[in-house]
Amino acid sequence: MPTALASLVNHQVRLAARPQGMVKPSDWQFTEEPVAEPAEGGVLVKVLALSLDPAMRGWMNEGKSYIPPVGLGEVMRAGGIGRVLVSRNPAFKDGDTVTGGPGVQEYWSIPADQVKRSGVAKIDLRLGTVNQWLNVLGMPGMTGYFGLMDIGQPKPGETVVVSGAAGAVGQTVGQVAKIKGCRVVGIAGGPAKCAWVVKELGFDACIDYKAGDVKAGLKEHCPKGVDIYFDNVGGDILDAVLARINRKARIIICGAISQYNNEGAVVGPKNYLSLLVNRARMEGMVVFDYAERYPQAIAELAGYLKDGRMKSKEDVVDGGVAAFPAALPKLFSGENFGKLVLKVADA
Ligand SMILES: NC(=O)c1ccc[n+]([C@@H]2O[C@H](COP(=O)([O-])OP(=O)(O)OC[C@H]3O[C@@H](n4cnc5c(N)ncnc54)[C@H](OP(=O)(O)O)[C@@H]3O)[C@@H](O)[C@H]2O)c1
Structure with missing residues (x-):
């Protein structure tokens, strides 16, 4: 493994308890893991920014929904944007910017058999910034x-x-x-x-x-x-x-x-x-349900951003994954002004 990779640590936020009412700091647990070189067919992504969504509150609950709940002890589910650090998969190159569901952690390691299922996809930063790709284009x-x-x-x-x-x-x-x-x-x-x-x-x-x-x-x-x-x-x-x-x-x-x-x-x-x-x-x-038609909508909305007919406002919280527990409740108090984004690393 390259020495630079061997020295990296992946900081994570995991679901520790199912909240009653409003989310509390004790519902989360912080963990860290070494970052491993991906095996053949896998991809290693450095997370740049995470999408904080009201739906996260529902994913913390037990019970049937449109998507299974996050399990206790699992890394909290989150959409986000990242940069491919090491690709051993022909669909991605080192340095590609990608969207997907990395979860609340600093590095997203996608094994070969999960690359398709994970929904990881390249994005074009000429159409919009990282934050816009979590908002109007996301x-x-x-x-x-x-x-x-x-x-x-x-x-x-x-x-x-x-x-x-x-x-x-x-x-x-x-x-x-x-x-x-x-x-x-x-x-x-x-x-x-x-x-x-x-x-x-x-x-x-x-x-x-x-x-x-x-x-x-x-x-x-x-x-x-x-x-x-x-x-x-x-x-x-x-x-x-x-x-x-x-x-x-x-x-x-x-x-x-x-x-x-x-x-x-x-x-x-x-x-x-x-x-x-x-x-x-x-x-x-x-x-x-509309995933197959996202490209059509992205093209239309990116056109409006470019010609000035649309604006995209994001509310970016700094502080990396450690800031996640304090940032998420802003959605429920209305403290966020625009799309709530957690910055994890410089783009
Ligand atoms: N169906 C889907 O596929 C799907 C996908 C994405 C999002 N959603 C839903 O879309 C909604 C908006 O999500 P978003 O990501 O765009 O969040 P958002 O609007 O950026 O942030 C949440 C906002 O909700 C408002 N709010 C909080 N508590 C409220 C209350 N008790 N009464 C009225 N307003 C309240 C606050 O704004 P104010 O300051 O104006 O109160 C807060 O800023 C959520 O219900 C989310 O679950 C659904």
């Missing part, structure tokens, strides 16, 4: 794009409401809906986020749900009702929007972050009969 961008376009099916002149508007998914949804000719109303927490989506992203309006009455805000800013609601938060905000939907409205159930830390059961919408009255539909989506 999983959140794909979620916003396909949720809006496939399920929402926006038409020019329609009114689109998106919650979590200043977050990773929300910023893509609102900007793409504007490009497609819709009236876009965001819902976000606090004056700074609301001002940003209107002034910088060009949304028509934004309702600060922390300042008060979402119902009144919807009435004021959606005078023709709501045709598409892209729901990132669930809870009372979903009920408020259901009360304003139009006939044949489409509601995309992307997430329900207001419910992820409940100690009891998830609380569903009370106003669901509005779907009946308005012949509307509500449909869940999981981004991974």
